[in-house]
Amino acid sequence: MPTAVLVALGGAAGALARWGLSEAAVRWLGTAAPWGTWGANVLGCFLIGLAVPTLGAGDPRRALAVVGFLGAFTTFSSYTAETLALWDAGKAGLAVANAAGSVVVGLAACALGIALAR
Numbered sequence: 001m002p003t004a005v006l007v008a009l010g011g012a013a014g015a016l017a018r019w020g021l022s023e024a025a026v027r028w029l030g031t032a033a034p035w036g037t038w039g040a041n042v043l044g045c046f047l048i049g050l051a052v053p054t055l056g057a058g059d060p061r062r063a064l065a066v067v068g069f070l071g072a073f074t075t076f077s078s079y080t081a082e083t084l085a086l087w088d089a090g091k092a093g094l095a096v097a098n099a100a101g102s103v104v105v106g107l108a109a110c111a112l113g114i115a116l117a118r
Contacts, residue, residue: 003063010068018073033094034082037075038102044074045106049113 021043022036029035048070055062079102086095 001060003060006060006064007068007071010064010070011072012068014069014072017069018075033086034078034098037078037082038098041074041076041079041102042105042109044070046109046113048074049110049115050117051113053114053117 025036
């Protein structure tokens, strides 16, 4: 199967998974914080940590999983927009916690994924 098709299929699945996670987060946790985006980014960091050491650069599964699925599942643009929206809404503490927490927990999740994959 052509690599572009694998990336497109992975991207479609990742986008649907991201949407589903965001919908579930709103139902379960409410809208006080962007939990869906936070969860997608942390889980995505963990999954890429698992995938990168095990899938070589030329492996078609890497195009499907890392570029396609995880590229669509994680979302830096939503993270930044939601952080600024919290700030603009006068929730400076939550905005800073979201910004810093996403980076720190994302790095930890990726490191854990790499450690488990090795």
